[in-house]
Amino acid sequence: MQQTRSVEIGTGLFVLLGMSALFFLTTQTTGGQDFSAADTFEVEARFENVGSLKDRAPVAMSGVTIGRVTSVTFDPVTLEAKVLFVIDSQYDQIPDDSDASILTSGLLGSQYIGLQAGGSDIYLEDGGEILFTQSAIVLENLIGKFLVNAGSSKD
Amino acid sequence: MKALIRDLHSTVLEFVRTFGAFQLFFLRLLRHTPKMLLKRPRLVIKQIYNAGALSLVIIMVCGFFVGAVLGLLGHNILARFNAEDAIGTLVAFALIKQLGPVFTALLFAGRAGTALSSEIGLMKATDQLSAMEMMAVNPVRRVLVPRFVGASVALPLLVAIFICVGLLGAHLVTIELLQVDAGAFWQQMRLALADKDIFEFIVKSVAFGIVAGLIAVWEGYNAIPTAEGVGLATTRTVVITAISVLILNFMITAVLL
Numbered sequence: 001m002q003q004t005r006s007v008e009i010g011t012g013l014f015v016l017l018g019m020s021a022l023f024f025l026t027t028q029t030t031g032g033q034d035f036s037a038a039d040t041f042e043v044e045a046r047f048e049n050v051g052s053l054k055d056r057a058p059v060a061m062s063g064v065t066i067g068r069v070t071s072v073t074f075d076p077v078t079l080e081a082k083v084l085f086v087i088d089s090q091y092d093q094i095p096d097d098s099d100a101s102i103l104t105s106g107l108l109g110s111q112y113i114g115l116q117a118g119g120s121d122i123y124l125e126d127g128g129e130i131l132f133t134q135s136a137i138v139l140e141n142l143i144g145k146f147l148v149n150a151g152s153s154k155d
Numbered sequence: 156m157k158a159l160i161r162d163l164h165s166t167v168l169e170f171v172r173t174f175g176a177f178q179l180f181f182l183r184l185l186r187h188t189p190k191m192l193l194k195r196p197r198l199v200i201k202q203i204y205n206a207g208a209l210s211l212v213i214i215m216v217c218g219f220f221v222g223a224v225l226g227l228l229g230h231n232i233l234a235r236f237n238a239e240d241a242i243g244t245l246v247a248f249a250l251i252k253q254l255g256p257v258f259t260a261l262l263f264a265g266r267a268g269t270a271l272s273s274e275i276g277l278m279k280a281t282d283q284l285s286a287m288e289m290m291a292v293n294p295v296r297r298v299l300v301p302r303f304v305g306a307s308v309a310l311p312l313l314v315a316i317f318i319c320v321g322l323l324g325a326h327l328v329t330i331e332l333l334q335v336d337a338g339a340f341w342q343q344m345r346l347a348l349a350d351k352d353i354f355e356f357i358v359k360s361v362a363f364g365i366v367a368g369l370i371a372v373w374e375g376y377n378a379i380p381t382a383e384g385v386g387l388a389t390t391r392t393v394v395i396t397a398i399s400v401l402i403l404n405f406m407i408t409a410v411l412l
Contacts, residue, residue, distance in 0.1 A: 007201055010204050017312075018313065018315055021318070021319040022312070024315075024319055025356070028345075030348045030352070
């Protein structure tokens with residue numbers, strides 16, 4: 001009897017340990033981009049170049065994630081990238097002349113959209129569009145420009 | 156020449172026959188599983204203890220050092236590019252997607268699989284299984300099913316523990332010893348890992364659990380009932396489990412990539 005009891009306790013401890021490990025893995029190791037709000041509104045922004053921005057990338061304002069990207073498509077008419085993203089509807093007082101830029105978290109991190117507040121009295125609403133955008137900085141272009149400048153300044 | 160062809164023919168036929176018998180054996184185990192779980196859960200619990208709780212030490216020690224060495228090696232190479240912050244991502248990807256499930260399954264085959272097949276093989280060699288049949292007790296249901304279920308339940312839990320301890324090992328080595336920033340370590344990992352990666356690890360660990368349990372039970376049940384036969388069955392358990400797990404790992408990775 002004593003023996004079956006210790007077996008049962010051992011099994012119980014093992015299963016609990018395994019379950020908590022599983023729980024830790026499913027909740028703590030993923031979800032850096034786990035923005036999930038019940039109520040959101042959708043905003044559009046057009047960029048000349050989105051770099052490597054992907055679906056589900058975070059949308060941040062002052063460094064706080066307030067939404068996420070839902071689609072990145074190419075508009076064949078205007079020849080621009082069209083990015084749709086949703087913002088948690090509790091943030092309904094974002095001026096509609098705010099500007100959106102594509103930033104990189106850290107040197108090697110993934111790209112996200114950073115919003116910078118404008119000064120307008122009119123707020124962004126569902127279906128609104130952000131007019132002022134700044135493209136992703138493409139490292140190759142930057143190096144290219146730097147090389148051209150370095151070459152021309154020698155003369 | 157004719158004899159050679161006949162030989163080859165019978166070898167191929169024998170292989171196909173074994174494979175088919177193996178599948179039927181699996182179905183037979185599955186058919187008895189629900190009834191066994193409801194009527195004799197204690198037998199299953201005992202086997203989860205044998206296969207899982209008793210394997211904890213080897214799994215945790217190995218997991219810790221696998222994680223630690225990944226951290227050490229990854230840091231050494233990433234430091235050349237000044238990208239030490241990505242070490243968390245590297246370790247987590249390696250552990251969760253590949254090393255965790257595969258390594259645990261291989262250790263499990265060595266620690267628990269061999270114990271199962273030699274136990275069942277010895278029961279067969281000492282006519283305990285026949286004795287059960289004489290008493291109208293179905294040995295498949297009484298002996299094999301609890302062991303198979305125990306192994307299949309224990310392995311996924313062991314994999315999760317292995318990965319957690321591995322992450323802890325990598326954390327200690329890279330953050331405490333190599334002075335990587337802890338925030339960067341965990342945050343970069345969280346940004347890089349998606350739910351899909353966790354899904355992959357769950358699929359793999361469940362599949363490996365079933366395969367490892369099934370092979371151990373099958374080899375023990377079909378062992379030649381002599382001392383030599385039982386030894387052979389134990390060896391075959393490790394070899395066949397290792398091969399199947401690695402092939403299966405490749406296939407699941409290819410499908411879920």
